[in-house]
Amino acid sequence: MSGFRAATGFLTRVPVNVGHLDQGSLARAVRWFPLVGALIGLFVGAVYLSFYEIVGPMAAATLAVISGVAITGAFHEDGLADVFDSAGSSSREDRLRILKDPRLGTYGAAALFGSLLLRMTALASMDRWTGVAFCVCAHSVARAAAVGLMRASSVGPDGLGAAYVRELNDNDVAIAVASGLVLGGLAAGPWIMPSGVVALCVAAVVGWRARRALGGISGDYLGATEQLVEIGVYMIGAAVSMNSLIDAAWWR
Numbered sequence: 001m002s003g004f005r006a007a008t009g010f011l012t013r014v015p016v017n018v019g020h021l022d023q024g025s026l027a028r029a030v031r032w033f034p035l036v037g038a039l040i041g042l043f044v045g046a047v048y049l050s051f052y053e054i055v056g057p058m059a060a061a062t063l064a065v066i067s068g069v070a071i072t073g074a075f076h077e078d079g080l081a082d083v084f085d086s087a088g089s090s091s092r093e094d095r096l097r098i099l100k101d102p103r104l105g106t107y108g109a110a111a112l113f114g115s116l117l118l119r120m121t122a123l124a125s126m127d128r129w130t131g132v133a134f135c136v137c138a139h140s141v142a143r144a145a146a147v148g149l150m151r152a153s154s155v156g157p158d159g160l161g162a163a164y165v166r167e168l169n170d171n172d173v174a175i176a177v178a179s180g181l182v183l184g185g186l187a188a189g190p191w192i193m194p195s196g197v198v199a200l201c202v203a204a205v206v207g208w209r210a211r212r213a214l215g216g217i218s219g220d221y222l223g224a225t226e227q228l229v230e231i232g233v234y235m236i237g238a239a240v241s242m243n244s245l246i247d248a249a250w251w252r
Contacts (some may be wrong), residue, residue, distance in 0.1 A: 004036070031172040034176055034180030082217065123234060131235070134191075191240060
């Protein structure tokens, strides 16, 4: 289970003793990313479930999403903000400089605000158990999409993406993608199908943009992929709930 611990230590702020993670160890841990994502989603869903009747759906959704940001250390949010901050630059060199800059710009702040608002309002539109189901689905499928993009796209010039993507093997990627879909399907039932389509489309668009902007993916673009897929799956959950389609959580 060293790979699981490495994935947990990399993706969350949970205090696990993993020591120094070299590129090879991190690459081997990617098969566990969707499972760690599903557990993060379960934690977020549990917060929503716990506070739903106490403070109402909107406040409960706000607490849940903020809890998810806290447990991950805003890891993926940082990537989303950096990508949007760099979007207005006209040269590759300037985009690379902005991606490495720890300061938050106007575009990045707007992207973060939009991401948080969409997730909170979408989650608040779901009943308790549908919310739990789509929290698990969103977080597992989003990590699977990021891993799939690692293998499907070329590697950028430097940074986190380049650091361990070159060490990946096809088996670990296949396991990650398959487990993300299985875990999402166990949570959301048949709604894993449109969730998978959303993940594929987001990964394709982000990969295309990364190639045009940098010549390949980077860690920031992987983080943006996770965020955008997560938002997309939450929006599917909102549509399911608002239109009274079918019970999203088939195990309820």
